[in-house]
Amino acid sequence: MVKSALQIARAAYQPKVPAALKGAVKAVDGEYTQSVANQEDVKRLFPNTYGMPVITFEKSNCVKEYPAMNVGVILSGGQAPGGHNVIAGLFDGIKAHNPASRLFGFILGPGGLVDHKYKELTSDIIDEYRNTGGFDMIGSGRTKLETKEQFDKGLEILQELNIKALVIIGGDDSNTNACVLAEYYKATGAGIQVIGCPKTIDGDLKNEQIETSFGFDTACKVYSEVIGNIERDCNSAQKYWHFIKLMGRSASHIALECALQTQPNICIISEEVEAKDMSLDDIVTYIASIVAKRAEQGDNFGTVLIPEGLIEFIPAMKRLIAELNDFLAKHDTEFKMIKRSEQRAYIISKLTKDNSELYASLPEGVARQLSLDRDPHGNVQVSLIETEKLLSEMVSKKLAEWKAKGKYVGKFAAQHHFFGYEGRCAAPSNYDADYCYSLGYTASCLIAAGKTGYMSSVCNTTAPADQWIAGGIPVTMMMNMERRHGEMKPVIQKALVKLDGAPFKEFASHREEWALNTCYVYPGPIQYFGPTEVCDQPTKTLQLEQKA
Ligand code: FBP
Secondary structure, three states: OOOOHHHHHHHOOOOOOOHHHHOOEEEEEOOOOOOOOOHHHHHHHOOOOOOOOOEEEEEOOOOOOOOOOEEEEEEEOOOOOOHHHHHHHHHHHHHHHOOOOEEEEEOOOHHHHHOOOEEEOOHHHHHHHOOOOOOOOOOOEOOOOOOHHHHHHHHHHHHHOOEEEEEEEEOHHHHHHHHHHHHHHHHOOOOOEEEEEEEOOOOOOOOOOOOOOEOHHHHHHHHHHHHHHHHHHHHHHOOOEEEEEEOOOOOOHHHHHHHHHHOOOEEOOHHHHHHOOOOHHHHHHHHHHHHHHHHHOOOOOEEEEEEOOHHHHOHHHHHHHHHHHHHHHHOHHHHHHOOHHHHHHHHHHHOOHHHHHHHHHOOHHHHHHHHHOEOOOOOEOHHHOOHHHHHHHHHHHHHHHHHHOOOOOOOOOEEEEEEOHHHHOOOOOHHHHHHHHHHHHHHHHHHHOOOOOEEEEEEOOOOOHHHOEEEEEEHHHHEEEEEEOOEEEEEEOOOOOOOOOHHHHHHHHHHHHHHHOOOOOOOOOOOOOOOHHHHOOOOHHHHHHHHO
């Protein structure tokens, strides 16, 4: 395989780890725990793994002997920078405990466990992937491990390979399922430990105990580099408004972090839109007002950041989508018989008044996406809606109306961008390289300590790595009961942007200034070699949260 100069140099990088992980460790039990909410329900569903104590690893003077052990690992869900380092840390950890231990990777996600597709991860393979981006060492997938049949199928291959512990690297849903699996294997006496690791660029798997999910740092830095470049282009030509949609599923953490890094003219935060019960027209008016005010100063350019999940947070859009889902499900055959050119008018005539008016106000392309692109369950695929185009077209229309009334005098030309996939497999920043390696190594310590139903945790990560604290958090501690597909289920609480949190408050205190003045910041590319203040800075979100 041909490698770039950076890849070759980067392979030699030694991730920094918490001081406690540098030699023999001992597991210190903290307080017994309870779930964040619905304690009785969660306790009933997890009789064997509920209430366990938080674990912290401390340096130990006594070097223990550990038996050799086979361990399995799975990458689950969307790619996130640093996944390979979690596996490298896990590999080095189990080998440090006993050089005869072996690691098996299940191929293409949880499906690999169920379908018995795996490969042994030897030191040659691991060394190829140290400090690299991507999940291609073993691949990832979105199969959900949920059913008893899947658990039993998994057990067959785990027993065949004599695997005694399984590490699942995934987001909130995958870690919830890891805990269900841990409970099942404990209840049935299968003798398999299950440990989770917090992954997702979306940054929505975090709480009192887990500071951040890995990948968020690198992805935000990649997007911020490109947003900065766009801002500079924008400020050089002074003729375009750039509408930039950012990945992140529901939560707006990525958009918020990128705004803190690049100081754009506008950043919409979905959680605020919902809290203020804003309509689509409110958002359009807000953007158009800033465009108009900047135009008065002679600035016919700017940048707007839009979180991927915005549409679902606009209460009126939610209601429209719900009615459309129902209506199209019931009248699918009839709808398909209608000529394409008449479908829009047909839908307008069938919806209830408010939804019909809102649908009629949408640009043609978006209205079409709402009625045509449905997933296998018949639901509108909100993530495919080009929100950046929807907003710019509606802003353009509003400005034209204002111009006719003499309320606006500028020129408006828009460019559109969507940043998502370009950040998910980037070579991990030093932060993610160190954090991920430490998470993987910590997982090996949890395994050696005989734990199951825990998530690997590394905290205090705004301090130098030496002072990071490694440990384990019982997954049940992060759970509450939520309605999913019509049923109450135990799930890890998803972290949305908190409007009373320090990162949002910081943004809100500056946004008026950033809107009218051109205060762009150009972060530049991620640096892997050089002074620590350039290479090792955690995200602004994390720094602000830790300071608060
Ligand atoms: P995870 O939550 O599984 O980490 O996925 C994150 C994500 O990148 C979201 O930001 C995005 O909406 C989604 O995956 C895209 O999914 P896919 O890779 O299936 O297109």
